[in-house]
Amino acid sequence: MTKKDGFFQSEFFHNFVRSPGAMAGLVVVLFFLLMAVFGPLFTPQNPYDIGTLDLMDAYKPPVWMEGGDPAFVLGTDEQGRDMLSAIVYGSRISLFISMIVVVLSCIFGTVLGLTAGYFGGRLDSFLMRIVDIQLSFPAMLVALFIMAAFGRGFGKLVAALTIVGWVLYARTVRSSVLVEKKKEYVDAARLIGLSPFPIIVRHVLPNVLTPLIVIATIQVGTVILTEATLSYLGVGVPVTRPSLGLLVKNGYDVLFSGLWWSSVFPGMFIMLLVFGINLLGDFLRDEFNPRLK
Amino acid sequence: MLKYLVKRFFQTAVVLFVVSVIVFCVMSFTGDPVLMIVPPNATDAQIAEARIALGLDQPLWVQYKVFLFNLLKGDLGISYIFKRPALTLIVERMPATLELVFLSVLISVAVALPCGVFAGAWPNNPISRAIMGGSLLGISLPSFWVGILMIFYFAVEKGLLPSSGRGTTDTLFGIPFAFLTRDGFRHLILPAVTLALGTLAMLIRLIRAQIMEVLRQDFIKFARAKGVSWKSLLFGHALKNALVPVVTVFGMQIGSLIAFATVTETIFAWPGMGKLLVDSINTSDRPVIVAYLMIVAAMFVFINFIVDIVYTLIDPRIDLR
Amino acid sequence: MAELLLEVRNLRTYFELFRGTVKAVDGVSFTLEAGEILGIVGESGGGKSVTGFSLLGLIDPPGRIADGEVIFRGEDLLKKSAEEMRRIRGKEISMIFQDPMTSLNPLQTVGRQLDEMLALHTSLSASQRRNRAVELLTEVGIPNPADRLENYPHQFSGGMRQRVVIAIALAANPGLIIADEPTTALDVTVQAQILTLMENLVKKFGSSLILITHDLAVVSEMTHRVAVMYCGRIVEEGPTKELIRAPYHPYTMGLLESIPRMAGTRLPRLPQIPGMVPSLFDLPRGCSFEPRCPRATARCREEIPEMRRMTGNRRTACHNPQTAGKEAADYDR
Numbered sequence: 001m002t003k004k005d006g007f008f009q010s011e012f013f014h015n016f017v018r019s020p021g022a023m024a025g026l027v028v029v030l031f032f033l034l035m036a037v038f039g040p041l042f043t044p045q046n047p048y049d050i051g052t053l054d055l056m057d058a059y060k061p062p063v064w065m066e067g068g069d070p071a072f073v074l075g076t077d078e079q080g081r082d083m084l085s086a087i088v089y090g091s092r093i094s095l096f097i098s099m100i101v102v103v104l105s106c107i108f109g110t111v112l113g114l115t116a117g118y119f120g121g122r123l124d125s126f127l128m129r130i131v132d133i134q135l136s137f138p139a140m141l142v143a144l145f146i147m148a149a150f151g152r153g154f155g156k157l158v159a160a161l162t163i164v165g166w167v168l169y170a171r172t173v174r175s176s177v178l179v180e181k182k183k184e185y186v187d188a189a190r191l192i193g194l195s196p197f198p199i200i201v202r203h204v205l206p207n208v209l210t211p212l213i214v215i216a217t218i219q220v221g222t223v224i225l226t227e228a229t230l231s232y233l234g235v236g237v238p239v240t241r242p243s244l245g246l247l248v249k250n251g252y253d254v255l256f257s258g259l260w261w262s263s264v265f266p267g268m269f270i271m272l273l274v275f276g277i278n279l280l281g282d283f284l285r286d287e288f289n290p291r292l293k
Numbered sequence: 294m295l296k297y298l299v300k301r302f303f304q305t306a307v308v309l310f311v312v313s314v315i316v317f318c319v320m321s322f323t324g325d326p327v328l329m330i331v332p333p334n335a336t337d338a339q340i341a342e343a344r345i346a347l348g349l350d351q352p353l354w355v356q357y358k359v360f361l362f363n364l365l366k367g368d369l370g371i372s373y374i375f376k377r378p379a380l381t382l383i384v385e386r387m388p389a390t391l392e393l394v395f396l397s398v399l400i401s402v403a404v405a406l407p408c409g410v411f412a413g414a415w416p417n418n419p420i421s422r423a424i425m426g427g428s429l430l431g432i433s434l435p436s437f438w439v440g441i442l443m444i445f446y447f448a449v450e451k452g453l454l455p456s457s458g459r460g461t462t463d464t465l466f467g468i469p470f471a472f473l474t475r476d477g478f479r480h481l482i483l484p485a486v487t488l489a490l491g492t493l494a495m496l497i498r499l500i501r502a503q504i505m506e507v508l509r510q511d512f513i514k515f516a517r518a519k520g521v522s523w524k525s526l527l528f529g530h531a532l533k534n535a536l537v538p539v540v541t542v543f544g545m546q547i548g549s550l551i552a553f554a555t556v557t558e559t560i561f562a563w564p565g566m567g568k569l570l571v572d573s574i575n576t577s578d579r580p581v582i583v584a585y586l587m588i589v590a591a592m593f594v595f596i597n598f599i600v601d602i603v604y605t606l607i608d609p610r611i612d613l614r
Numbered sequence: 615m616a617e618l619l620l621e622v623r624n625l626r627t628y629f630e631l632f633r634g635t636v637k638a639v640d641g642v643s644f645t646l647e648a649g650e651i652l653g654i655v656g657e658s659g660g661g662k663s664v665t666g667f668s669l670l671g672l673i674d675p676p677g678r679i680a681d682g683e684v685i686f687r688g689e690d691l692l693k694k695s696a697e698e699m700r701r702i703r704g705k706e707i708s709m710i711f712q713d714p715m716t717s718l719n720p721l722q723t724v725g726r727q728l729d730e731m732l733a734l735h736t737s738l739s740a741s742q743r744r745n746r747a748v749e750l751l752t753e754v755g756i757p758n759p760a761d762r763l764e765n766y767p768h769q770f771s772g773g774m775r776q777r778v779v780i781a782i783a784l785a786a787n788p789g790l791i792i793a794d795e796p797t798t799a800l801d802v803t804v805q806a807q808i809l810t811l812m813e814n815l816v817k818k819f820g821s822s823l824i825l826i827t828h829d830l831a832v833v834s835e836m837t838h839r840v841a842v843m844y845c846g847r848i849v850e851e852g853p854t855k856e857l858i859r860a861p862y863h864p865y866t867m868g869l870l871e872s873i874p875r876m877a878g879t880r881l882p883r884l885p886q887i888p889g890m891v892p893s894l895f896d897l898p899r900g901c902s903f904e905p906r907c908p909r910a911t912a913r914c915r916e917e918i919p920e921m922r923r924m925t926g927n928r929r930t931a932c933h934n935p936q937t938a939g940k941e942a943a944d945y946d947r
Contacts (some may be wrong), residue, residue: 011632021426133308136545136593138552148574148582149319225435229556232437233571245435252441252560260445267438282429293564511716518711519670519731519782520704529730533721609766610720 012287022283028276039088044071047086048240052081062261075261078254083262086247087269093243094270097154098223101161102216103269108162109169110212114171117177128174131167139164140226147235157236161223168215176208210288218281221274228270241283244270284288301601305594312590313364315568317357366413369587370580374573379584383566387588388468389459390558395552396472397489401546405493407449407501414527421507424497431494434562440487440560447483455480455532457562462551484561488553492546499542510534539609548593591605619789619822620646620669625682627668628663636894638664638677643921648789651823653814653833653854655869656843657891662826665843666792669824670707671699683741687789688860705735710812712795714775724778725763726855727786731870735786750781754811773804780812784819791816792824797832809836832871838929842866845892845902850922852928862935864907868881901933909934 007013016022045052060069066124068075074083108233116127134142146160180186180203181196184250189196228245230236237243242250327343335343344350348359363369369379408428412421448456460480463473471477507513508531516530555567562568565584573581605611627639639661646652654662668679671691684691686706691699711717719727725747730808732743744763751759754777767775776796783791797805813836816823825837831839834854841851842865850863852946861867868887889906898904904914913933 014632021429075610130388131600136308136548136597137590138545138549140549141552141555141589143554143569144552144574145316145586146319147580220535221433225433228435229437232435233556233559234575245437248435248438252437255441255445256449263438264445265434267441270435270438271430274435275430278429278433511711511713512719514672515709515711515717515779516730518670518700518703518709519702520734521730522700530719530722534719537721545890606719611770 021279025276025279038090043085045082045085077262091246104162105165111165113170113173117174219276371582379580386566396485400489401493405496409497413501413504428494428497488557505534507531617646617648621685624682626680628680629677651837653837653840660843661846707790708788710793713799731785754781847913850930862930
């Protein structure tokens with residue numbers, strides 16, 4: 001038996017390349033990331049530039065249908081906007097929002113979880129009470145309420161989704177701090193007059209890293225869905241910068257005039273993206289939770 | 294038991310109080326309701342008059358006091374749009390939402406229970422893998438898009454089922470319900486299935502995980518050492534233990550169904566309180582939004598309470614104190 | 615000579631993991647007579663529990679029984695079908711687990727779990743089963759047995775719970791009981807009571823007992839014979855008294871010397887076996903104990919020692935056993 005080390009020899013990597021789900025998820029996510037970064041270089045149109053739209057191109061079906069135009073692979077909407085271009089730009093927005101939200105939620109959640117767990121007492125019970133109350137309401141409803149009160153817009157959307165997103169991180173970090181606080185080195189540090197806080201942070205962060213990665217991965221997917229839903233309901237992104245969800249809504253308004261492709265395709269991309277992320281998240285969760293093996 | 298009920302009642306009151314403060318504050322700091330009520334060509338004097346009439350010239354805490362006392366009297370304000378009490382508007386639409394949610398719950402449980410138990414008991418079976426793949430896809434689906442596909446396929450293309458409205462209703466205990474008539478039930482199917490899909494997928498995953506977790510425990514191995522058959526191991530020992538935590542999450546899921554009913558009702562033009570909320574958001578009808586939130590919060594708290602009771606009934610380790 | 619109840623021949627139970635094959639049980643052989651109490655002793659990770667579960671056919675993937683025979687009352691259990699094995703479990707061979715806190719179903723009353731065993735393996739009617747359940751609880755020393763049947767496991771203390779587990783294990787009057795560290799999770803004060811109870815009941819019911827433990831002191835008090843396991847193999851086996859008085863294998867010696875003694879202690883600190891149990895992924899080429907062994911020679915590094923017969927009924931697997939008859943240092947019992 002040989003001793004194995006290095007990432008490419010690790011059990012994690014071994015299982016990853018042998019898991020069709022994880023590999024498929026990775027391919028999908030990479031595809032979307034590349035599309036979000038480089039896509040606009042290749043799209044036939046800039047869908048935000050009204051000047052490039054031509055009403056003569058309106059109502060074109062996808063290229064494989066009768067009357068399709070090779071210039072517009074997935075067809076056009078009622079204003080002559082190329083659906084593929086709109087989807088590329090929309091995916092960018094959806095991914096961008098959800099990634100910012102996840103990073104912010106993770107930072108806020110970790111900081112608040114550390115604070116609550118370390119200082120304990122009233123601050124802790126106050127923060128955890130908020131977490132409990134918030135967790136007893138569906139995230140979608142809380143976000144909907146915030147957006148309804150403050151109106152649509154990118155900053156508000158990111159804020160609303162972060163407000164509903166930080167709680168899980170806070171809870172995970174807090175419980176890890178509580179475990180660390182009981183350990184002997186904390187008493188030892190206090191005895192020699194050191195503040196144990198930096199030491200706890202240094203012990204807690206590596207411990208919570210894996211659960212946080214799992215939560216964050218899965219949250220990227222749920223945030224995309226929540227954002228899409230809010231945008232669909234008309235309280236999400238501004239109309240001038242449609243995300244995938246808003247594209248579906250715009251498409252739905254013309255569904256009954258037979259223009260199915262302008263709502264079906266953007267939704268399909270949402271599903272594909274979230275499915276890819278969930279495949280990855282599922283794999284990570286099983287891999288990092290040894291009890292499930 | 295009585296002590297527990299009293300304690301729970303106070304907890305409930307605190308939660309609802311916090312929710313009312315948050316809702317009130319957020320609503321007060323955003324937008325000006327006066328501009329919603331006065332005619333567009335109103336003079337400054339008229340606006341100021343309306344402001345006094347609404348009590349908006351008072352300090353915030355006085356306004357909150359008024360809000361709270363009205364709330365306790367069941368007065369949640371008059372809708373700007375419908376010119377009727379907001380509470381009445383919501384209560385009128387509640388049966389439509391509840392029957393939709395109820396049918397979705399039935400569908401979710403009926404599908405998720407056998408699928409989840411199967412996938413948990415035989416995790417390496419190809420059918421289990423298909424169930425798990427399907428459920429992962431299920432939680433990845435945007436529900437509004439599913440609704441659109443349903444409408445497009447079953448209503449527009451095939452003409453099998455109606456895609457909007459509630460159809461004919463019949464009354465039960467004086468309350469109109471769609472599921473009582475054939476036409477109404479046909480209207481109910483598409484929205485209920487759409488709404489159920491996400492919950493169903495989530496429940497399958499949860500039940501499977503619970504079954505697998507329980508099957509790993511010592512008492513299962515001990516039961517096997519007793520010579521208990523696989524079937525009675527699964528249904529006699531594992532199932533009940535696995536379902537105890539599911540009950541808690543299930544309460545949350547009903548809340549989530551009520552929340553997502555807003556989306557489903559909007560797509561299928563189902564005249565429930567969810568659609569009313571979305572319409573009110575689009576028309577900035579603040580009394581209705583506030584009333585919806587307070588009522589839904591009360592419903593959630595009530596559901597949680599029921600869940601706690603059920604929990605204690607099925608788990609002897611929990612003592613009501 | 616008493617009737618031979620169980621004969622295990624060359625049992626091998628392997629676990630196929632990513633990092634390689636773990637030979638948790640690697641060529642274990644022993645016999646057990648009717649009414650006999652056998653101790654299996656060793657450090658944790660030595661393959662004792664896996665041996666117990668292998669006898670019952672309760673090895674789950676990634677584990678598998680790779681080879682061997684388990685001959686119980688003349689029939690090889692490893693050749694039985696799953697359904698036949700299920701009928702043997704509980705009725706012919708039952709098991710007591712380490713942690714009484716987790717080995718009972720928390721959502722079922724104790725009575726129901728006891729009744730299940732009786733319903734599975736006896737032909738008693740419901741009311742007869744109830745009477746029998748009360749008798750069994752009385753037998754294991756639980757006060758108010760009729761009332762206690764209606765209680766849930768969490769309403770019992772750890773020791774009482776283990777008594778319930780013992781009652782369940784005895785319910786169908788099995789020929790063999792395997793007890794896997796039955797007292798490890800209990801308070802020290804309760805341990806002795808439970809052990810005495812088990813010893814008496816096994817005698818009364820005429821069962822044989824395999825007592826799996828890491829505690830040689832426990833073994834010395836109640837077993838007839840002992841098998842010492844190290845890294846999946848039996849390194850020494852023999853009648854308890856003789857083995858403890860004069861062990862052949864240096865590992866047994868080490869285990870004995872690390873038992874604290876109340877009286878006549880002269881050593882400033884308790885001796886311990888140097889080094890650690892080697893990784894089961896990476897066993898030494900020769901004798902598994904060689905890296906920790908004070909008597910190791912070049913041969914031990916190269917060649918796995920075979921089990922060989924020593925004086926009387928004793929066997930050991932060692933190239934350089936302690937000379938026969940030499941007393942264990944200071945071990946005065």
